[in-house]
Amino acid sequence: MGKNIGNLLLLIFCLLIYFLSIRGIAGNPKAEELNSLKWRNNGPFEQTGRFALLYSIVEDHSFKFSLPLARFATPDLAMIDGNYVSLFTPGVSFIAIPGYLIGKYFGFAQVGTFAVISIFAICNIFLIRAIAVKLSIPSVTATIGGLIFAFASPAFPYAVDLYQHHISTFLILFSIYSLLYFTDFTALILVWLLFGISIFVDYPNFLMMLPIGIYALTRVFTVKRNIKAIRFEFDLLKVFTLIVIIFPLIFLLWFNQMSYGDPFRLSGTTSRITKIDVNGKPVDVKVNKNISKSPENIVSKQVSIFNMFDTRLMLNGFYIHFISQDRGIFMYTPVMIFGFIGGVIYLKKKKKFAMLFSYIILINILVYSMWGDPWGGWSFGSRYLIPAYAILSIFIAYLLLLLRARNLFLIVFFAVLSYSVAINTLGAVTSSLNPPRVEADILSREAKQEVKYTYERNMDFISNQGSKSFFFNTYGSHRISAWNYYIYLTFFIIIVFGFLILYNSVVTDRRKFL
Numbered sequence: 001m002g003k004n005i006g007n008l009l010l011l012i013f014c015l016l017i018y019f020l021s022i023r024g025i026a027g028n029p030k031a032e033e034l035n036s037l038k039w040r041n042n043g044p045f046e047q048t049g050r051f052a053l054l055y056s057i058v059e060d061h062s063f064k065f066s067l068p069l070a071r072f073a074t075p076d077l078a079m080i081d082g083n084y085v086s087l088f089t090p091g092v093s094f095i096a097i098p099g100y101l102i103g104k105y106f107g108f109a110q111v112g113t114f115a116v117i118s119i120f121a122i123c124n125i126f127l128i129r130a131i132a133v134k135l136s137i138p139s140v141t142a143t144i145g146g147l148i149f150a151f152a153s154p155a156f157p158y159a160v161d162l163y164q165h166h167i168s169t170f171l172i173l174f175s176i177y178s179l180l181y182f183t184d185f186t187a188l189i190l191v192w193l194l195f196g197i198s199i200f201v202d203y204p205n206f207l208m209m210l211p212i213g214i215y216a217l218t219r220v221f222t223v224k225r226n227i228k229a230i231r232f233e234f235d236l237l238k239v240f241t242l243i244v245i246i247f248p249l250i251f252l253l254w255f256n257q258m259s260y261g262d263p264f265r266l267s268g269t270t271s272r273i274t275k276i277d278v279n280g281k282p283v284d285v286k287v288n289k290n291i292s293k294s295p296e297n298i299v300s301k302q303v304s305i306f307n308m309f310d311t312r313l314m315l316n317g318f319y320i321h322f323i324s325q326d327r328g329i330f331m332y333t334p335v336m337i338f339g340f341i342g343g344v345i346y347l348k349k350k351k352k353f354a355m356l357f358s359y360i361i362l363i364n365i366l367v368y369s370m371w372g373d374p375w376g377g378w379s380f381g382s383r384y385l386i387p388a389y390a391i392l393s394i395f396i397a398y399l400l401l402l403l404r405a406r407n408l409f410l411i412v413f414f415a416v417l418s419y420s421v422a423i424n425t426l427g428a429v430t431s432s433l434n435p436p437r438v439e440a441d442i443l444s445r446e447a448k449q450e451v452k453y454t455y456e457r458n459m460d461f462i463s464n465q466g467s468k469s470f471f472f473n474t475y476g477s478h479r480i481s482a483w484n485y486y487i488y489l490t491f492f493i494i495i496v497f498g499f500l501i502l503y504n505s506v507v508t509d510r511r512k513f514l
Contacts, residue, residue, distance in 0.1 A: 054096055096113050132394050137394075336389055453487050
């Protein structure tokens with residue numbers, strides 16, 4: 001009974017925080033309205049390409065964009081054979097369709113769409129908790145880990161908007177959960193299916209799911225050694241579970257054929273159209289490497305997705321993700337440093353799944369350090385490392401269990417946690433559109449005034465423009481200032497964390513979990 005009550009309270013708390021934070025305004029916008037100041041510049045839409053594709057699928061029954069949708073989708077737009085198409089993998093747009101339809105029924109189409117991502121974020125909290133519990137971490141400590149990921153990292157701002165990160169993280173976490181909780185046969189079917197879906201959602205997920213796939217293969221193939229020979233064995237029935245990976249990939253190939261005229265042409269490897277003139281013609285085309293610059297054939301050569309990675313960018317990528325003022329962990333979510341400490345200890349003790357967790361984090365960091373745009377465009381914090389934050393949160397829970405009775409550690413930890421919550425709540429209720437420093441410097445010179453690129457930009461936003469929170473704009477803006485709304489929400493989250501940490505230090509100190 002106690003466990004069920006705890007799960008219910010956790011669910012209610014998460015639903016409440018996301019309901020208070022989710023970005024949006026009421027209404028079911030038409031294609032012609034989407035590019036207006038109300039919905040785009042001053043509204044909830046910051047990354048528009050995925051919603052444009054969703055809208056086109058549902059309302060126009062097409063993967064090709066009408067001109068109003070094409071204008072809305074820029075700069076995440078391409079042109080193939082005279083048709084405007086999306087630059088994004090289609091998974092998020094398809095997955096969010098039920099939220100759009102339910103929201104549209106109640107007159108909140110955009111809010112319903114964004115709410116789908118919040119649902120995945122809540123699932124991720126419970127998955128982190130469940131994985132940690134299975135690894136012998138007590139439920140309260142595991143709950144703290146899940147909530148740290150949700151509200152003390154850039155996962156928070158990206159749980160209230162239409163981005164792929166929480167879906168990608170869900171697929172990674174649910175694959176791990178399957179390997180921990182289910183029988184080999186069931187786990188393998190789920191892992192391969194989730195592996196295929198992950199590619200459908202975002203191509204780099206292939207690399208981040210790869211350690212899980214390799215681990216799953218150890219349950220299919222076994223090596224037995226004796227004095228005379230090494231014997232290689234496999235379970236034929238388990239081998240056949242690999243077939244399920246092809247189903248989401250077939251769907252992806254079909255989408256590519258319908259959109260780009262080639263099943264093997266990948267979205268994102270075509271030229272990017274950033275502006276359309278009054279006649280509906282592209283006038284600002286960012287041409288990728290190895291693509292023809294000919295205006296009559298905007299896309300003539302396909303760029304390999306592997307060209308998007310460059311080892312020469314790695315050191316700069318590390319700097320951006322960890323130390324830089326515009327994206328670094330130390331600036332936006334320093335509580336994750338405790339995750340690295342906990343991970344080192346966990347690895348040294350050779351705990352279950354230690355190597356798998358470490359490889360997922362390592363690959364996530366390496367992939368997006370070699371990425372051509374490690375900043376993630378205009379964004380809040382290092383959004384590309386959200387899957388790593390999820391695994392690091394499990395390590396934070398482990399460290400909290402080890403040091404639950406060390407008062408000095410708990411004081412320092414709570415202070416750093418509170419800072420991380422304050423920063424990421426600010427991002428959640430305002431905007432994720434912070435330019436990289438390199439771009440902000442150029443804009444500052446052109447505008448002859450400072451263009452901010454840290455969370456100071458979000459402070460200016462809340463002072464001058466208020467909040468993008470749907471609840472605040474619909475019900476609270478006439479009763480409370482945006483600053484007070486942000487402060488009350490932040491303190492509410494911090495108080496809940498304080499109670500859980502205190503409870504964890506008092507109660508779990510009497511029991512041996514390690």
